[in-house]
Amino acid sequence: MMDCLTLIGKNVKSVILAAGLVTSVAFSANAMSAEIDTDGDGMASFAELQVSYPELTKEMFGDIDTNGDGFVDDEEMAIAVRLGNLADPETHA
Ligand SMILES: [Ca+2]
Ligand SMILES: [Ca+2]
Structure with missing residues (x-):
């Protein structure tokens, strides 16, 4: 039981750390996924885009x-998805 709790504690810590990293690097990345933006310039x-x-x-x-x-x-991407010019990157394979 103690071991299990310790493990969960460690996982929570790394999740928080990872979330912090993601937030600082891509603060407004709601539409632009790292899968599309391969060089990471946002x-x-x-x-x-043609790869996806x-x-x-x-x-x-x-x-x-x-x-x-x-x-x-990000904004142009979100608009394109909303207008149906692009498939939603979340659901687009
Ligand atoms: Ca890029
Ligand atoms: Ca532009």
Whole structure:
């Protein structure tokens, strides 16, 4: 019983630590997943997005990249998902 509790205590500690790390690195990452943003700059380039969405065209990317900086950020991604231009990365395989 003691051993079990100690183990749980350790797990909770590492979960809190991990959560803290994630929060500090990706404070607003609700739509942008690390799976898409492979270089971790917080934005998806056309190449990065195309890995997850092979059907994506430059034209579609241009529609999603509303401020035209050549990258899709968290907000643009969320809007695209809401408008149905992109499948939800949470459910998209
Ligand atoms: Ca990136
Ligand atoms: Ca953009």
